Structure formats: C-alpha cells, structure tokens
Amino acid sequence: xxxxxxxxxxxxxxxxxxxxxxxxxxxxxxxxxxxxxxxxxxxxxxxxxxxxxxxxxxxxxxxxxxxxxxxxxxxxxxxxxxxxxxxxxxxxxxxxxxxxxxxxxxxxxxxxxxxxxxxxxxxxxxxxxxxxxxxxxxxxxxxxxxxxxxxxxxxxxxxxxxxxxxxxxxxxxxxxxxxxxxxxxxxxxxxxxxxxxxxxxxxxx
Amino acid sequence: xxxxxxxxxxxxxxxxxxxxxxxxxxxxxxxxxxxxxxxxxxxxxxxxxxxxxxxxxxxxxxxxxxxxxxxxxxxxxxxxxxxxxxxxxxxxxxxxxxxxxxxxxxxxxxxxxxxxxxxxxxxxxxxxxxxxxxxxxxxxxxxxxxxxxxxxxxxxxxxxxxxxxxxxxxxxxxxxxxxxxxxxxxxxxxxxxxxxxxxxxxxxxxxxxxxxxxxxxxxxxxxxxxxxxxxxxxxxxxxxxxxxxxxxxxxxxxxxxxxxxxxxxxxxxxxxxxxxxxxxxxxxxxxxxxxxxxxxxxxxxxxxxxxxxxxxxxxxxxxxxxxxxxxxxxxxxxxxxxxxxxxxxxxxxxxxxxxxxxxxxxxxxxxxxxxxxxxxxxxxxxxxxxxxxxxxxxxxxxxxxxxxxxxxxxxxxxxxxxxxxxxxxxxxxxxxxxxxxxxxxxxxxxxxxxxxxxxxxxxxxxxxxxxxxxxxxxxxxxxxxxxxxxxxxxxxx
Numbered sequence: 001x002x003x004x005x006x007x008x009x010x011x012x013x014x015x016x017x018x019x020x021x022x023x024x025x026x027x028x029x030x031x032x033x034x035x036x037x038x039x040x041x042x043x044x045x046x047x048x049x050x051x052x053x054x055x056x057x058x059x060x061x062x063x064x065x066x067x068x069x070x071x072x073x074x075x076x077x078x079x080x081x082x083x084x085x086x087x088x089x090x091x092x093x094x095x096x097x098x099x100x101x102x103x104x105x106x107x108x109x110x111x112x113x114x115x116x117x118x119x120x121x122x123x124x125x126x127x128x129x130x131x132x133x134x135x136x137x138x139x140x141x142x143x144x145x146x147x148x149x150x151x152x153x154x155x156x157x158x159x160x161x162x163x164x165x166x167x168x169x170x171x172x173x174x175x176x177x178x179x180x181x182x183x184x185x186x187x188x189x190x191x192x193x194x195x196x197x198x199x200x201x202x203x204x205x
Numbered sequence: 206x207x208x209x210x211x212x213x214x215x216x217x218x219x220x221x222x223x224x225x226x227x228x229x230x231x232x233x234x235x236x237x238x239x240x241x242x243x244x245x246x247x248x249x250x251x252x253x254x255x256x257x258x259x260x261x262x263x264x265x266x267x268x269x270x271x272x273x274x275x276x277x278x279x280x281x282x283x284x285x286x287x288x289x290x291x292x293x294x295x296x297x298x299x300x301x302x303x304x305x306x307x308x309x310x311x312x313x314x315x316x317x318x319x320x321x322x323x324x325x326x327x328x329x330x331x332x333x334x335x336x337x338x339x340x341x342x343x344x345x346x347x348x349x350x351x352x353x354x355x356x357x358x359x360x361x362x363x364x365x366x367x368x369x370x371x372x373x374x375x376x377x378x379x380x381x382x383x384x385x386x387x388x389x390x391x392x393x394x395x396x397x398x399x400x401x402x403x404x405x406x407x408x409x410x411x412x413x414x415x416x417x418x419x420x421x422x423x424x425x426x427x428x429x430x431x432x433x434x435x436x437x438x439x440x441x442x443x444x445x446x447x448x449x450x451x452x453x454x455x456x457x458x459x460x461x462x463x464x465x466x467x468x469x470x471x472x473x474x475x476x477x478x479x480x481x482x483x484x485x486x487x488x489x490x491x492x493x494x495x496x497x498x499x500x501x502x503x504x505x506x507x508x509x510x511x512x513x514x515x516x517x518x519x520x521x522x523x524x525x526x527x528x529x530x531x532x533x534x535x536x537x538x539x540x541x542x543x544x545x546x547x548x549x550x551x552x553x554x555x556x557x558x559x560x561x562x563x564x565x566x567x568x569x570x571x572x573x574x575x576x577x578x579x580x581x582x583x584x585x586x587x588x589x590x591x592x593x594x595x596x597x598x599x600x601x602x603x604x605x606x607x608x609x610x611x612x613x614x615x616x617x618x619x620x621x622x623x624x625x626x627x628x629x630x631x632x633x634x635x636x637x638x639x640x641x642x643x644x645x646x647x648x649x650x651x652x653x654x655x656x657x658x659x660x661x662x663x664x665x666x667x668x669x670x671x672x673x674x675x676x677x678x679x680x681x682x683x684x685x686x687x688x689x690x691x692x693x694x695x696x697x698x
Contacts (some may be wrong), residue, residue, distance in 0.1 A: 020679045024698035025615040039552035040597040041473035051695065052579040052590040058613035062579050066595045068567055069575040083570075087563045108311030116450050147673050149648055156650045159671040161696060162614050162679065167435035186697070 002180070005138070006124060007032045010117045012109075012135055013171075015126045017142035019099070022164030025184045025192040026142060027094055027126050028055055034122075035061035039091030042066040042084045046077045046100040049088045057187050058130065065091075065185055074102050081123070094126065101127030109135040129200065130169070138171035210312040210324075211353035212295055217308025218248035222277045224339035224470065225448055233271050237264050282447035282534055284417075289445070290474050292438050297477040298327065303350075304438045309357075311350045313435065328363035332356075338473045344464055344526075347371060352429035355401065358382040358467040371429045376402025382638045383426050389419050401427040440478070442459045443486075447538040453529035454494050460489075460530055461518055464688035467535050468510040468517075475539060481506035482537035487517055490532035497526035504564030505557060505596065506540050512558045518564055539624045554597055564595060585657045586665060587683070587694065588618055614697055616681070622692035626683065634670055637682065639693060644674035652684070669694070 006013050007030050017023035026133045036059060043050060048069045056062055066084075070077040077095060083092045102111070109142060113135040116123045130139055145163040149156030167179035216219045218236040223229050233253035237244040237665050244264040244454070256271040268274050284307075293312055296322070301313035313328050321327050324346045335342040345356025347366035355375055356364040366374045375508045380393055390423045392415075398404050404427040446467045454460050475482060483506045489497040501520045507513055517535075530563070554599040555563075574677045577592030637644045652668035655682045666686040673679045679697040684690075 018677075019617070019696050020677055020698055022614075024617055025613065026616045029612070037552060046692050048620045051577070051588075051618045051619040052581060053588070054613070054616045055579075058580055058615070062581070064597045065578060066564075067577060067579045067592065067595075068571060069592075070571055071575065073571070079570055080567055083563050087559050089553050091552055144677055145650070147400065147679055149650060149673075151650070152582055156648055158650045159614075159679065159697065181541055182612060182613055186614045187663065 003029045003033060005121045006035060006140070008137055009091070009122050010120045011112055011134050011137035012116055012123045012125065013131050014132055014136045014139040015124060015142065016128060016139065016169070018128060020147075020162065021142040021144045022162055022166075022182060022184050023126055023142040024049075024096075024164065025097065025162075025164075025181060026140075028058055028060060029105050030124055031065065031092060031094060032056075032058055032060040032091040034062040037091070038064075038065050040089060041092040041094065042068065042090050043094045043096065044068045044070065044077050044084065046070045046074055047072055047096070049096065049098065054187070072101070074155060078102075078104070078108075082112065082115070085115045085119055085121045085123055086168045088121070090119075090121050092122045092124060094124045097127035097131065099128050099132050101125070101129055104131050104133070104135075106133065109133055134172075136170060137172045138168065140166050141169050142166050142168055144146070167194075191192050208313070208348050209350045209353045210314045210331060210344055211305070211357040212291065212310045212312060212335060212344050212349060213357040213455060214248055214291060214308035214335075214340050214342050215252075215322070216248050217252075217287070218284065219250040220308070220340055221284055222279055223250065224287055224290070225283060225466070226277070227339070229277070232273045234277045235259065235267050235274055237276045238278065246276075248279075256382065261272040267591045272535060276328040276448070280447065280449045280532075282445070283449065286446050286470075286535055287340075289334045289441060290470065291630070292479045293337065293440065293444070294338045294340070295331060296438075296440060296627075297334045297479070298330050301435070302438050303436050305350070305354070309354065310438075310650075311353070311435070314346065318356055325363060325364045328365065334477055336656070337426045338477060338509040338681055339470060347429065348505035349429045350435070351426045351431050355382050355426065355429075372405060374400065375427075375429075376400060376405075380404055380423075380427075381446060384421050386419060389416055389423065392416065393628075424479065443536050443538050444471060444474050444480075444482070445534060446474075447532070449490075450530070451530045453531055455529045457521060457525065460533070460535045461514060462535060464517065464535070465510070465514055467533060468513045471535055471537050472513070475508045475537060478539065480539040480541060481511070483507075483540045484538040485513060486536040486538075488534040488536070489526050489530045490534075491526055491528040493528040494529050495528070497530075499524060503561060503574075504568060504594070504610050505556065505561040507561050509558045512561055515562065519565065519569075537605065560595075565591060585655060587655070587667070588620070616695040617698045618695045619693055622694050623681065625691050625693050627684075627691040633662050634672060634682065637674060637693075638673065644678070645674060648673040656686070 015023045015026055059060035068080050081095050109132045113161050143165050147163045148160045150160035153167050162184045164182050165179050168177055219234055222236055232466045233252040233256050235253055235593050236248040239245050246262045246267050249258045258267045258271050275636045295310045295312050299312045299314055299548045303311040317327050321330050328344045328346055331344050343357050345353040345364045347353040347356055348368045352366055356366050412424050448467050466642045483503050485501040491497055499520055501517050580591045580593045580594045582589040582591050628632045628636040633649050634646050649670050649672040651670035655666050656666035658664045668684040671684050672682055681695045683692050683694045
C-alpha cells in the first residue's frame with residue numbers, strides 16, 4: 001500500500017486518526033500527487049486549518065487547488081462536497097472534517113458514492129472517525145509511532161520527523177494490505193534556516 | 206492579393222433592428238424616429254423597399270403605402286452595439302480595421318494570404334464572421350479603400366477588383382454608389398455624367414472649379430484614390446448589448462426570454478474576438494424611470510450565453526427590480542480566453558461552464574471570500590495567505606520536483622490562533638493550559654524569533670516553539686512579544 005492507492009477514481013476513501021497522527025500529511029501528499037500530475041483538486045476545509053505555506057513547500061500546485069473554507073459549518077461542507085463531486089473534471093475532492101465529524105446518514109453516503117462513481121472523482125475524507133460507513137471503498141487509520149527531535153547537542157533544537165503507522169481498517173475491493181510505516185519529515189521554512197538578523201526574517205534565537 | 210476589404214451592411218439601421226429581432230427579416234420593416242404622430246422613416250429593409258416604402262417619408266405615408274409595415278425605433282444604444290458588433294466581427298479576421306461610417310468597415314487584409322487564402326477566401330471569411338454576429342453584408346476587395354467601398358456597393362456578396370483593373374471593372378457602375386449630395390448629383394446628371402467611368406474621365410482642375418471639394422471627393426472616389434489616412438479602430442474595453450422594449454416586463458421568466466438573445470449576441474461578439482467575460486453589468490430600465498443596475502462577477506471567465514443567463518437570473522432572483530422593466534442593457538468586461546487542448550494522456554479539467562456554475566453556487570453557500578485558489582502573500586508574517594480566482598491551468602505535469610519529497614509533515618492551522626496559558630521554567634515552556642485542561646510539555650524546541658512591519662501599525666514580533674504535549678499532540682505555540690500573549694498556532698499532523 002502506498003499513498004497512490006488513496007486516490008481511487010470513482011471511490012470514497014476515508015482517512016481517520018487523532019491529532020498529530022500524520023493523517024493531514026497523508027491527505028496533503030495525495031493532493032500533491034494529483035495536482036503535480038496536472039489534474040485539478042478541491043479541498044473542502046471545515047475548520048479552515050489548511051496550511052498554505054507548508055503545502056506549497058511540500059510541492060502542492062496551489063494553482064490547481066480549489067480551497068473551500070467553511071468557517072466551521074459542517075452542513076455547508078457536506079453540501080459543498082455534494083456540488084463538487086457532481087462536477088466532472090476534478091481528480092480529487094478532499095473533505096477535511098476535523099475533530100467533530102458528523103456521521104453521514106446511510107442514504108446520504110450512498111448518494112454521495114453514486115455521484116462520485118458517476119463523475120469518476122476520488123473523494124477523500126479526513127476526520128477523527130469514520131463517517132461514510134459501507135460506502136467507503138477504503139478506510140485507513142493513522143497512528144503516531146513516535147516523534148524525533150534533532151539538534152547539535154543533547155537538547156532538541158528542532159522537530160525533525162514524525163513517524164506514523166497507516167493501517168487499513170476497510171478495503172472493499174482488495175485484500176487488506178499490511179500496515180505501512182511512514183516517516184513524515186518536518187520541512188522547516190526557509191526563513192528558519194537563514195540565520196539572518198534582517199528585520200522581518202525569522203532567526204534562531 | 207488585394208490590400209483592403211470594405212464590409213458594407215446595406216440599410217444598416219434596419220439591419221441593426223433585424224439583428225435584435227431576427228423574425229423581422231422577412232417582413233417589411235421601417236425604422237422610424239421622432240415623436241408620434243410626427244414620426245418619419247429613417248431606414249427600411251429590402252422587403253419594405255420592394256413594396257414602395259422609400260426615404261424620405263413619414264410613417265403615416267409609409268403605412269398608407271404598405272399596410273403590413275412593421276415599424277421600430279432604433280435606439281442609440283442598439284445602433285452603437287450593432288456598429289461595435291460589426292467591427293468586432295471584422296477584428297476576428299484582421300487586427301487592422303477602420304470604422305468608415307455607419308455600417309461600413311474597412312479591413313486591412315495585407316498579409317492574410319498565407320493565413321486565410323486568396324482575396325475571395327478572405328471575403329468568405331469576413332462574410333462568415335459578419336453572419337455570426339447577425340449581419341448580412343456585401344464585401345468589396347481592392348487595392349484602395351475607395352475602390353473596395355464602391356465594389357462592396359455593387360450588390361454582389363463578394364466583389365474582388367483585380368489590381369490594375371479598377372477603372373474597367375467599375376467604369377459602368379452608377380454614380381449613385383458614391384452617395385453624392387443632391388445638388389452635385391443634379392449637376393452631374395445635367396452634364397450627362399452617370400457612371401463612374403465618365404466621372405473619372407473628367408479633368409480634375411475643371412471639377413475643382415465647378416463642383417468644389419465635394420466634387421473632388423467624388424472624383425477621387427471614382428478614380429479609386431484614398432485621400433484620408435487609415436484610422437485603425439481600437440476595441441472598447443467592454444462589450445455592450447442593449448434592447449429596448451415596447452412593453453413592460455414584470456416577471457423574471459419573461460425577462461429571461463428577452464435576456465437570452467441579448468446574451469447570445471454578446472457571446473457571438475466575444476467569440477469573434479476569442480474573448481470571454483469575467484464581469485457582467487446588467488442595467489434594467491424601469492417603467493418608473495429609474496435604472497436597476499446589477500454587477501455579476503463571474504467566478505470563471507465565460508463565453509457561454511446559457512451559463513451567463515443562468516447566473517444573471519440567479520442574481521436577479523436574489524435582487525429583483527423594483528418596477529416593471531422597459532429596457533435592458535448588458536455590458537461584458539472581456540478577458541482573453543485561455544485557449545488550449547488537453548492531451549490524450551493528460552487528466553481532464555472541469556468544463557468551464559460547469560465549473561463556473563459550481564463556483565457560483567459555492568460562493569453563494571460559503572461566501573465569495575471563502576472560495577478560490579490559495580495564494581501565498583509576499584510577506585514573512587505567519588500564515589499570510591490570500592484567495593485568488595480558481596483558474597486551473599491547462600493540464601500538464603508540473604515541471605521539476607520540489608525540494609521536499611512526498612513525505613512532508615503537514616500543519617493544521619488554527620484560525621484565529623487560540624489563546625493559551627504557558628508555564629515557563631528556565632526559558633522553556635513546561636506546561637500548556639488550553640480549554641481548561643493542563644498538558645505537560647515533554648519536549649520543546651525554540652524559540653524561533655521573528656518580527657516584521659515594525660514601521661506600521663500592523664507590526665508584529667513573536668517567538669515560536671514546537672512542543673510535544675503529554676497527550677501525544679505536537680504543536681506550534683507562539684509568544685506575542687508585543688502583547689505578551691501566548692497562542693496555539695498550529696498542530697503538526
């Protein structure tokens with residue numbers, strides 16, 4: 001199993017996990033792959049948490065990403081996703097529901113699945129728990145496996161990486177693969193790396 | 206190859222009305238002006254001319270002559286729209302066109318032979334473009350604009366005058382084609398000069414003495430000499446189509462029926478210029494004398510009449526006019542349409558029309574300021590981002606690999622940052638209190654100090670820390686050095 005398997009055209013994929021488990025990194029990686037391949041993607045962001053600078057540093061093509069900020073309105077987010085998955089042409093539609101994910105009614109999830117299948121869009125949901133039930137073709141759970149810090153001495157001076165384990169909790173079409181260990185590298189901003197005293201630049205104190 | 210083409214719309218005012226109401230093409234039509242009952246006919250179409258309606262004539266005389274006559278008033282806006290539509294259509298063929306009068310456009314066609322073909326092919330192309338915006342035109346092609354103009358008035362759809370054969374080709378044409386003023390026409394008739402060949406043979410000095418500047422102008426036209434420089438037309442920064450109504454419209458459905466052909470004409474002009482509209486201004490003239498004006502920004506540049514109509518209708522449903530509508534005018538602000546064709550192996554992109562509709566609905570759902578393509582702002586201020594219009598580029602793999610690989614750790618921003626309490630021992634945070642719960646700091650790294658905009662009221666200065674909390678959360682906290690306030694900025698995820 002790899003990141004590429006998350007993007008399944010015409011299917012719903014769920015990413016679940018708690019904070020700092022690497023789930024958002026997994027979602028951004030999937031969006032990055034889609035946009036760098038030349039396709040358009042959409043991110044419906046319920047709690048307005050998308051980090052634009054980090055995504056740009058990670059290589060996500062921002063020009064091909066449609067960002068829908070819902071200001072905490074989960075009902076708006078679900079309606080926005082419903083509109084987007086009915087518009088053919090998006091390779092990936094991502095729904096970031098955050099920590100307070102509402103459970104989709106069975107009929108709603110089934111209707112969403114039909115729309116996704118008809119327009120061949122890959123719908124990826126991110127939340128703390130599963131919401132689509134049997135309509136999801138794939139559901140993966142991310143768990144934090146450790147955090148590494150780095151520094152020249154004994155004391156940590158910067159966050160180096162976050163280790164996560166991704167395991168499949170539901171796979172409708174394929175046999176359940178073995179869990180995957182991913183190491184998410186902390187990409188510090190260029191400003192942090194520049195020991196400059198110039199005003200307006202970040203400097204290491 | 207000819208140097209110039211002249212595009213002429215016979216009976217331009219009548220053609221402008223027929224363009225708005227195509228059903229009137231077959232019926233006798235008179236364009237009138239003035240206040241009833243003293244209205245007079247200013248133009249007629251071919252069907253009315255056959256039935257004996259001519260100029261000058263009052264509307265009452267015209268109706269007596271032709272009982273089935275339909276009369277329309279041609280507004281200035283309608284005439285201007287028609288004039289610009291003809292110019293836009295010719296601009297689709299050549300970048301150098303000249304507005305040579307009402308319903309007459311001179312087109313510089315030099316150099317088009319490799320692009321379009323010979324003179325006849327250029328004429329056919331002009332004919333097709335003019336027809337696309339609703340005009341039936343006649344076209345003359347010649348070495349000079351004057352000759353091309355006379356050739357265009359010969360009545361044939363396309364007349365090509367070969368270089369060096371201007372005199373013999375046009376020698377038999379009537380002087381009436383030059384539209385001389387009545388006094389000069391009478392003088393020439395008295396002299397027995399009836400054709401262009403006879404006029405061109407007159408001595409220039411003698412014509413100057415006896416007929417003055419008007420005679421010299423006619424002589425130059427008959428000889429095919431251009432006396433005035435070519436004044437290239439510059440397209441207006443907006444496209445406008447208008448339609449006056451002879452009845453009052455009170456329902457949105459009826460208004461949509463009127464708006465539909467207006468948008469079709471507008472889109473035909475935009476298409477001729479390979480343009481799309483990104484903003485529509487709708488001006489409804491009301492029966493109360495007021496104007497109901499709406500600006501409809503399009504989420505994506507459009508050249509599709511049906512999609513425009515749907516979006517304007519949505520807007521008018523939300524903001525209906527206060528009284529019955531007696532006239533409509535729609536202005537489109539054009540932008541260059543992105544041309545491109547996806548490859549066989551490239552991913553498909555959303556169709557423009559469907560994307561525009563979806564973006565409009567999303568904007569209505571979450572607000573226009575919350576939908577778009579994220580864009581980094583040129584600033585060191587943390588989380589300085591903006592939203593731009595979502596215009597995905599043509600499909601194509603992004604060149605080059607970014608510095609980071611697939612496995613980049615992402616942040617979840619908290620907007621706005623949550624205020625927290627931090628306990629502090631020996632220059633390092635030891636615990637964080639947030640939402641009433643206390644979290645122990647297991648590991649921390651920092652501070653990363655930054656500041657900016659100190660010269661402005663929006664100045665900022667802060668220390669950032671990356672901390673691992675006792676519940677497993679790894680987050681970024683910040684200390685505002687100006688306010689002395691701690692905040693939770695983001696969570697690593």
